[in-house]
Amino acid sequence: MEFFLVQLLNGISYGLLLFMLSSGLTIVFSLMGVLNFAHASFYMLGAYFAYQVSRTIGFWPALVVAPLLVGLIGMAVERFALRRAHRYGHVAELLFTFGLAYLIEEAVHLVWGRVAVDYKVPAELEGPLFSILGTPYPAYRAFMMFIAVGMLVSMWLALTRTRIGLVIQAALSHPETVEALGHNVPRVFMLVFGGGAALAGLAGVIGGNAFVTDPGMAAAVGPIVFVIVVVGGMGSLAGAFYASLLIGLIQTFAVSLDWGLFGYKISQIAPVLPYLVMVAMLIVRPRGLMGTRDG
Amino acid sequence: MNIRVVGTAFLAAASVAFAAPALAQSKAKGNPVKIAYIDPLSGPFANVGEAGLHHFRAMADEINSKGGLNGRPVEVVGFDNKVSPQEALNQLKRVIDGGIQYITQGNGSSVAGALIEAVNRHNERNPGKEILYLNYAAVDPAFTNEKCSFWHFRFDANSDMKMESLTTWMAQNKSIKKVYLINQDYSFGHAVKKAAREMLARKRPDIEIVGDDLHPLGKVTDFSPYVAKMKQAGADTVITGNWGQDMALLIKAAKDGGFGGSFYTYYGGGLGALSTIGESGVGNLKQITEWHENVPTKIEKWTQDFEKKYKVDFYYLRVRTMMSMLAEAAKKAKSVEPKAVAYALEGMRFQTETGEVEMRKQDHQLIQPLYLSTVQRVAAKGGPKDVKYDVENTGLGFRTDAKLDAFTSAGFTSCNMKRP
Numbered sequence: 153m154e155f156f157l158v159q160l161l162n163g164i165s166y167g168l169l170l171f172m173l174s175s176g177l178t179i180v181f182s183l184m185g186v187l188n189f190a191h192a193s194f195y196m197l198g199a200y201f202a203y204q205v206s207r208t209i210g211f212w213p214a215l216v217v218a219p220l221l222v223g224l225i226g227m228a229v230e231r232f233a234l235r236r237a238h239r240y241g242h243v244a245e246l247l248f249t250f251g252l253a254y255l256i257e258e259a260v261h262l263v264w265g266r267v268a269v270d271y272k273v274p275a276e277l278e279g280p281l282f283s284i285l286g287t288p289y290p291a292y293r294a295f296m297m298f299i300a301v302g303m304l305v306s307m308w309l310a311l312t313r314t315r316i317g318l319v320i321q322a323a324l325s326h327p328e329t330v331e332a333l334g335h336n337v338p339r340v341f342m343l344v345f346g347g348g349a350a351l352a353g354l355a356g357v358i359g360g361n362a363f364v365t366d367p368g369m370a371a372a373v374g375p376i377v378f379v380i381v382v383v384g385g386m387g388s389l390a391g392a393f394y395a396s397l398l399i400g401l402i403q404t405f406a407v408s409l410d411w412g413l414f415g416y417k418i419s420q421i422a423p424v425l426p427y428l429v430m431v432a433m434l435i436v437r438p439r440g441l442m443g444t445r446d447g
Numbered sequence: 448m449n450i451r452v453v454g455t456a457f458l459a460a461a462s463v464a465f466a467a468p469a470l471a472q473s474k475a476k477g478n479p480v481k482i483a484y485i486d487p488l489s490g491p492f493a494n495v496g497e498a499g500l501h502h503f504r505a506m507a508d509e510i511n512s513k514g515g516l517n518g519r520p521v522e523v524v525g526f527d528n529k530v531s532p533q534e535a536l537n538q539l540k541r542v543i544d545g546g547i548q549y550i551t552q553g554n555g556s557s558v559a560g561a562l563i564e565a566v567n568r569h570n571e572r573n574p575g576k577e578i579l580y581l582n583y584a585a586v587d588p589a590f591t592n593e594k595c596s597f598w599h600f601r602f603d604a605n606s607d608m609k610m611e612s613l614t615t616w617m618a619q620n621k622s623i624k625k626v627y628l629i630n631q632d633y634s635f636g637h638a639v640k641k642a643a644r645e646m647l648a649r650k651r652p653d654i655e656i657v658g659d660d661l662h663p664l665g666k667v668t669d670f671s672p673y674v675a676k677m678k679q680a681g682a683d684t685v686i687t688g689n690w691g692q693d694m695a696l697l698i699k700a701a702k703d704g705g706f707g708g709s710f711y712t713y714y715g716g717g718l719g720a721l722s723t724i725g726e727s728g729v730g731n732l733k734q735i736t737e738w739h740e741n742v743p744t745k746i747e748k749w750t751q752d753f754e755k756k757y758k759v760d761f762y763y764l765r766v767r768t769m770m771s772m773l774a775e776a777a778k779k780a781k782s783v784e785p786k787a788v789a790y791a792l793e794g795m796r797f798q799t800e801t802g803e804v805e806m807r808k809q810d811h812q813l814i815q816p817l818y819l820s821t822v823q824r825v826a827a828k829g830g831p832k833d834v835k836y837d838v839e840n841t842g843l844g845f846r847t848d849a850k851l852d853a854f855t856s857a858g859f860t861s862c863n864m865k866r867p
Contacts, residue, residue: 155679162671266494268719288705364723407672423666
């Protein structure tokens with residue numbers, strides 16, 4: 153029982169981190185049709201900025217400042233580069249974001265070096281928060297979950313209850329009409345792209361010290377984020393949420409299963425199971441869990 | 448004396464004056480002997496590859512200041528293999544085309560295996576243009592057993608030898624009762640797992656293996672499910688061959704999950720590991736290596752100078768051993784031809800900073816003392832007095848638990864070597 157509860161919490165908290173990572177990607181995709189390969193790089197930038205900021209003015213300011221910085225960079229990228237690439241179609245955009253990921257990685261190498269930086273969990277959040285039948289549960293993990301849920305709620309409120317949210321939703325399906333009504337659609341796009349980057353940056357602030365902050369971190373989470381967006385349904389925020397929890401739980405519980413087939417234990421292939429789920433989903437239901445369009 | 452003569456004399460004097468320090472720096476002259484360093488210099492493992500290259504460059508400078516290889520300077524040239532066997536073979540082709548006859552590589556036994564085969568084939572077909580492969584870190588036992596080659600020399604203890612030393616130490620520790628194995632799912636991880644099971648069964652049959660996990664290489668971000676499993680199994684000790692991020696994240700997750708056991712590792716002090724692990728490693732993270740910075744040696748100042756110059760820790764003592772033995776072998780052979788040097792290197796005994804080592808003739812495996820050490824805070828931060836130097840400015844360093852003599856790990860070899 154203790155084991156089950158601990159694994160359940162581990163699975164949920166990992167799933168929520170995955171959601172923070174993929175929500176920005178799915179929003180940007182749903183609005184702009186851009187599959188942003190550099191999304192995980194914004195996650196990495198968030199972690200490095202948070203490291204830098206927390207060294208001078210502390211972790212709590214970094215929690216706000218780092219995502220904002222990443223958001224500004226995202227907006228600049230959209231305004232000065234992606235918008236131009238957009239004119240040449242989706243392939244150009246795709247290739248652009250692909251190249252951008254490499255550029256960001258090299259920039260990180262130049263500025264912070266190739267070795268992991270010492271980005272620590274703040275002292276207030278170190279140690280256990282509570283015990284589940286004798287197993288301590290780390291406070292930082294609970295904090296991670298809190299931030300992720302908070303983000304989900306505020307994002308949902310922003311998209312459905314605010315004016316800008318309504319404009320964004322309208323621009324999603326009828327950009328021409330929204331433009332005709334006098335809204336500046338390119339600016340909305342810029343804000344959304346920046347917002348998506350900022351969300352990835354926030355995930356970086358939280359994930360960077362929980363796991364590792366090194367130049368390989370973007371490449372490590374890049375593929376799994378795409379799995380979530382595909383499984384959840386391209387462009388569906390709710391879908392991404394359910395898919396993140398599903399993947400987090402599958403991975404966690406698969407590790408505990410020591411039985412298996414053909415001499416392979418389930419636990420041995422646990423980390424690649426999400427990709428299996430993605431392939432199965434693409435075959436059976438290409439639009440994903442909650443997606444609205446096929447392919 | 449006209450002006451021109453004065454001018455020439457002045458120039459000559461000046462050039463002597465300027466040349467003098469250069470001479471002191473490098474006594475070696477003439478056509479350099481090149482060593483091709485075929486390791487990752489881009490991609491996710493570029494940091495490891497780059498740090499290794501610095502070690503080789505520093506050793507080349509050191510050897511050149513003492514007269515080089517029989518008077519000829521050594522030059523180390525980097526070739527990027529992106530840790531891919533295929534890419535390594537492409538680079539080997541470039542090395543051969545460039546007329547370079549010495550290669551070295553260390554990251555990834557899959558790469559090393561491909562290189563050994565290619566070198567064997569090349570040497571068979573091109574007598575007189577042989578290539579010698581000096582392996583400084585690829586530890587698959589096969590390379591000095593069933594796959595052994597006259598053209599391959601290994602300067603790192605292989606994974607079975609490290610496990611032999613590790614388990615010899617563990618056997619004396621009666622508090623170890625339940626051991627958990629966790630390794631990366633590829634040839635090296637399998638070798639570690641197999642060796643651990645066999646040797647523990649032989650030396651301490653009462654120890655119970657309570658878990659045995661393999662996970663994909665570099666694909667796990669969150670190790671907490673594995674840690675929950677370790678706790679569930681009641682493990683008091685974990686043995687792992689994990690390296691890089693897989694090493695660091697495992698230890699970090701163990702701390703968060705409240706796992707109190709100790710970790711016996713191969714690469715707990717590897718590049719970047721302690722920076723990520725931080726304080727969680729104190730007292731329970733152990734590593735088995737040929738050296739660490741807090742082993743008192745005569746090269747203390749030299750290693751500190753190295754760190755100032757290259758901004759990385761001096762980690763591979765075996766690179767120093769390898770380059771020094773190469774120079775010694777060239778001297779003994781009175782030649783820099785790979786074949787003559789290989790014959791001189793076979794069976795060579797050499798005095799290193801940690802004791803006498805031997806390049807075993809049967810299988811070209813270096814037999815050397817190993818150290819088991821544990822992470823502690825440095826003396827400056829309240830740790831034990833003999834922990835003088837930290838790793839990567841973390842304030843944490845390694846402290847020797849035991850020095851295991853060369854014969855402890857030597858073992859036997861099944862190598863049946865064909866000599867040219």
